[in-house]
Amino acid sequence: MTSLVLRARSDLLCSMPKRFAATASASQAKEARRNLKESVRVTKLDNGVVIASLENYSPISRVAAVLNTGSRDESHTEQGSTHALRVFSNLATRNFSSFGITRNLDQIGAQLSISSTRESTTYLLESTRNNTSRGVDILSEIISRPQLRHWEIDDARSRLEFELDVYDQQPELKIVEMIHKASFKNALSNSLYAPRFNVANLKSELLSDFREKNFTSNRLTLVGLGMQHDDLIRYADQFRLPSGSPSRQTAQYHSSELREENLDDLVHVAVSAEGVSQSSKEVLASALASHAFGSVYSRIKYSNGATRLSRSVLPLAREAAGVTSFNANYSDAGLFGFHLVGNTNDIGKLVKGLYQELNQVAKNGFSNEEIIRAKISLKSSLANSLESSQGFLDALIKGSDHIDADQVLQSVDAVQANDVNAFVKRIASSKHSLAAVGDLSQLPRLDELRA
Incomplete structure (x- = not known):
């Protein structure tokens, strides 16, 4: 934005x-x-x-x-x-x-x-x-x-x-x-x-x-x-605006691949699947899944971080790299995915490692300890956003149901581990989209990654 x-x-x-x-x-x-x-x-x-x-x-x-x-x-x-x-x-x-x-x-x-x-x-x-x-x-x-x-x-x-x-x-x-x-x-x-x-x-x-x-x-x-x-x-x-009820197209998800080639050695890759809308019952499960994977870069200065993705994917790279998950919820659709940044010679191995980790979580699920950490991380993020005037105003813009911090935190605690794991399993089996920019000579095509 x-x-x-x-x-x-x-x-x-x-x-x-x-x-x-x-x-x-x-x-x-x-x-x-x-x-x-x-x-x-x-x-x-x-x-x-x-x-x-x-x-x-x-x-x-x-x-x-x-x-x-x-x-x-x-x-x-x-x-x-x-x-x-x-x-x-x-x-x-x-x-x-x-x-x-x-x-x-x-x-x-x-x-x-x-x-x-x-x-x-x-x-x-x-x-x-x-x-x-x-x-x-x-x-x-x-x-x-x-x-x-x-x-x-x-x-x-x-x-x-x-x-x-x-x-x-x-x-x-x-x-x-x-x-x-x-x-x-x-x-x-x-x-x-x-x-x-x-x-x-x-x-x-x-x-x-x-x-x-x-x-x-x-x-x-x-x-x-x-x-x-x-x-x-x-x-x-x-505020004098005309009256009217303009129609809005319903967003339609589809799987495709978009690549922009250049000579930059630092390659950005995003992989996504269809997420959930803001009104979906799975909206908190999707947020928790993102925090369980690692929704932000390291909170520790000069560290690669201690998220699940950073521990499993980043060791595959010979040079500095970064990986995080993202979760975007819109009024009628959503995106859930991952953002990778790495050197040209490492990016292929990083993306393949990301898919291996996603399939591993879909097969075995997150542990109870990982779900607990994800809940703490999500609640901390929500509570911190309500501490500032700007964050509180943003919550007020979204609706009064986002204002009651106690109610929101209780809703996060009420999400079951099975709900989060079921969401991840669906994401892993869904059709994926890929976008990449940089020197993509070592990046496999989307169909090769899914094979």
Whole structure:
């Protein structure tokens, strides 16, 4: 997921009253009397907009306008529209020029960032509580009333091309897009990055048509952290989007192979199978399987790590290498797989070793001790994400059922080892997809790996 920060300055406290620190001690008693554990409040308005908020009495208020549209909603001719709208989001609106947006954000010490995934686009405003209203004025303008003037788009197109230049130089980003392309026939196969062949077509008319079809009121969710729920409902009146119920294609998984040859000795390989959606009963089992294999690189500095994959696969390489599993859950589909990085001469042995390990786990299953460690790792990851304001806001965006940490941790504990092992067995026997970038002269084809 990439994001565009419209304002590089990140000091959100710059506009706080000077006497705030001096009066902090005097206000502690008053704050202590407040109920700091208010529950999440959710309201659905008549126009379809969903309002969700949590008052935590933070001096910083965060308002996220989340639109349930992303690259998966692009047609063939619209490929790259989400990326372009993200890059062009600070251009002039009906009531603000591009300079005016930046200047007004600077004046109130606020920060506005835009990020997108395959399924959603998020506009996040962060400001001090006393300036939230002014910040929402700008936020609503950017979302509801962009002008998308063709001369401004032509001037800003170089920023889009610069992001593509950066993307071309980062194989760790490219392999993510390639494995989605290799794993899905449609929808989720669309990249987060605009394809080079369509950059010239991303003009004002096309982007306006895409917005009109997909930026609708029933796809908008306003999420607030550190503010009153009634205030957020009042702010919702400023977001004027057309009504409509745009259809969304159901993602279809298929098995294929996508290889990009170059002269780079460092080879990236991703192998995936069809995973599960966010609403599936197996979603926690898939997460636990990923943690049991090793879902992150070593947590120990200068170490290859102590995950099952690193112990079984990495010794096969003569030079430095890395391996991790990944688990992506979308609204109607998912991917479960593995990411390998290694030298050209080692990559064939590493991928074959990965398949041997996957088949071994499918045959014998994870031990109870490995399942326990996986649960501890997953619970630690979930709990840590809820400790920060950004992590808590992300959970709030996903839905109120992700907020109750105790309930989530209890759900993880309730997953049985048989459920995890059954999931791995299905993954091992499923049709696989492969994506690879680098010098692939020593990498076997997908059908040879499965033989």
